[in-house]
Amino acid sequence: MMDMPLPLTRDLVLIGGGHAHALVLRMWAMQPVAGTRVTLINPGPTAPYSGMLPGHIAGHYTREALDIDLVKLARFAGARLILGEANRVDPVAKTVTLAGRGEIGYDVASIDVGIHTEMPGLPGFAEPRSTSASTPKCPAFPASPRMPWGPSRLTPTPGGGAIF
Numbered sequence: 428m429m430d431m432p433l434p435l436t437r438d439l440v441l442i443g444g445g446h447a448h449a450l451v452l453r454m455w456a457m458q459p460v461a462g463t464r465v466t467l468i469n470p471g472p473t474a475p476y477s478g479m480l481p482g483h484i485a486g487h488y489t490r491e492a493l494d495i496d497l498v499k500l501a502r503f504a505g506a507r508l509i510l511g512e513a514n515r516v517d518p519v520a521k522t523v524t525l526a527g528r529g530e531i532g533y534d535v536a537s538i539d540v541g542i543h544t545e546m547p548g549l550p551g552f553a554e555p556r557s558t559s560a561s562t563p564k565c566p567a568f569p570a571s572p573r574m575p576w577g578p579s580r581l582t583p584t585p586g587g588g589a590i591f
């Protein structure tokens with residue numbers, strides 16, 4: 428008997444077509460989950476692969492060589508590609524809103540939109556970092572061969588890592 432494809436009853440939505448989701452799509456192409464429709468949302472049809480950036484700066488690759496062709500990759504993975512920018516995710520209604528367009532529903536959504544260099548625009552970014560009453564104190568780690576200076580030079584920063 429011929430195998431009938433399962434109807435698509437689940438929606439997996441990938442927001443951002445960069446490094447992380449490009450790898451997901453490549454693996455999905457090799458091992459798809461039956462009955463699941465995959466949608467990729469990315470502002471443009473290509474995404475630069477950051478790992479090749481040093482090679483580009485060194486002159487080994489052209490700028491175009493850095494680009495992942497998302498149209499080809501989505502076709503390879505059997506995914507639909509929406510060219511647009513997601514600007515809202517509602518985890519209760521399970522919808523993603525696309526800038527200037529409508530909403531799409533999801534069962535599972537994954538957000539990998541990389542980093543950006545607009546940090547100064549974030550509230551609190553320009554304020555001096557200090558340990559205040561609301562900032563938890565760094566636990567007292569004993570001095571160790573890996574931290575021979577002990578805890579005194581570790582400063583927890585809200586929303587960040589530890590600064591030495």
Ligand SMILES: Cc1cc2nc3c(=O)[nH]c(=O)nc-3n(C[C@H](O)[C@H](O)[C@H](O)COP(=O)(O)OP(=O)(O)OC[C@H]3O[C@@H](n4cnc5c(N)ncnc54)[C@H](O)[C@@H]3O)c2cc1C
Nearest residue numbers: 443444445446447468469470474477478512513539540541
């Ligand atoms: C030189 C260099 C070397 C690296 N080497 C490694 C390595 O060897 N191993 C490793 O694990 N990591 C490495 N990294 C880090 C890795 O590249 C990043 O962690 C990774 O790119 C993050 O993946 P991402 O998919 O979230 O973001 P990105 O690859 O930056 O992609 C984000 C995508 O999201 C899109 N996007 C942005 N906003 C929206 C929106 N609102 N809606 C829809 N789409 C949106 C962007 O247009 C872009 O296409 C390296 C990074 C650099 C710079």
